[in-house]
Amino acid sequence: MARSASPMSRSTRNPSLQIFDLADLAQFTKEGLYATTSSKDFHLFYVGRDDVHEILKYLLARANVSLYLNMFGYDDEELNDECMRCASDPTITTLITLDKSQAGGKHEKTILDSDMGKDPAAFNTHIAIGQSATHQITHTKGGVIDGRVGFEGSTNWSNSGEGTFVTKGRPGGPRYKAQNNTLAIFTDPDTISRFTAELVAEHFAASGGGVQGNPDSPRPSRAASARRSKATTSRVD
Numbered sequence: 001m002a003r004s005a006s007p008m009s010r011s012t013r014n015p016s017l018q019i020f021d022l023a024d025l026a027q028f029t030k031e032g033l034y035a036t037t038s039s040k041d042f043h044l045f046y047v048g049r050d051d052v053h054e055i056l057k058y059l060l061a062r063a064n065v066s067l068y069l070n071m072f073g074y075d076d077e078e079l080n081d082e083c084m085r086c087a088s089d090p091t092i093t094t095l096i097t098l099d100k101s102q103a104g105g106k107h108e109k110t111i112l113d114s115d116m117g118k119d120p121a122a123f124n125t126h127i128a129i130g131q132s133a134t135h136q137i138t139h140t141k142g143g144v145i146d147g148r149v150g151f152e153g154s155t156n157w158s159n160s161g162e163g164t165f166v167t168k169g170r171p172g173g174p175r176y177k178a179q180n181n182t183l184a185i186f187t188d189p190d191t192i193s194r195f196t197a198e199l200v201a202e203h204f205a206a207s208g209g210g211v212q213g214n215p216d217s218p219r220p221s222r223a224a225s226a227r228r229s230k231a232t233t234s235r236v237d
Contacts, residue, residue: 017062017146025185028055041188044153048178052155053162055183057082059145066093068199069143070206073156074098075107080115080157087126088119094126095203099138103129107158130206138206144196152195153183 022043026033028051034043045052053076060067060082067086074080086092102108116123132138142152155161163178186192 015062016064017059017148020062020149020187022185022187025055025058028052028058042184042186045183045185047155047161047163047181047183050183051163052181052183053078055185056151056155056157056162059149059151059185060086063092063145065146067143067145068095068196068203070097070138070140070199070202071143071157072099072137072139072141073102073108073158073161074111075105075159076157076162077111080111084115084119084122087122095200096127097138097140097199097203097206098127098129100130100206101137128203128206130208132202133205138202140199140202142195142199144192144199147192147196148187150186150192150195151183152186153181155181155183 022038022040023034025043025045029045030049045055056076056079060079063082063086067083069083083094083096086094087096098108098112103112112123112127112129115127130138140152141154141156142150144150160177160179161181164173164176
């Protein structure tokens with residue numbers, strides 16, 4: 001019988017967010033530090049000024065317990081690799097929601113086709129591609145990691161969405177481009193809990209759950225029903 005990973009081996013495999021502090025991300029800002037009056041549980045970062053890509057990679061690389069994500073615009077291979085690491089690890093609870101209209105784009109489709117080819121079981125179990133509960137785009141751009149850290153904002157995962165060619169906190173370089181986007185990182189428990197619940201609801205809607213009471217809404221697939229059953233009987237981190 002295969003032995004499950006011990007807490008020691010898991011912590012060795014990846015750094016942990018259990019001791020995370022917002023000050024850990026100050027290194028990715030233009031200034032390299034926060035003001036003395038800055039909040040202890042909320043900080044807003046700016047694409048083109050701060051290294052938003054490295055902030056997201058720093059957080060996702062430390063996911064060891066759970067990942068709840070809804071991302072409109074999913075064109076970043078490095079961040080996708082971290083998401084699929086979570087989806088492929090049975091010890092990490094993972095729900096990833098993507099927008100149907102964006103998933104058909106050339107770059108995003110290439111990433112998703114590759115994910116499906118490498119690990120179809122993980123892809124089909126943990127990733128839902130669809131719409132909102134009222135059949136609109138699913139436009140959330142955020143997530144909750146390990147029940148400890150949340151992020152949300154206008155930043156989509158793409159070169160211009162996150163800002164490209166950022167070196168040591170300074171944007172610039174050949175072909176540099178950056179959209180006007182923001183990324184909020186927060187750690188207060190109430191917002192983490194409420195956002196997690198919302199992300200779970202959005203995942204089920206995208207899976208095909210439809211709007212309650214609407215006879216024209218599509219019926220959920222068996223895989224979506226299984227995910228719903230598992231989530232309602234498991235603790236949300």
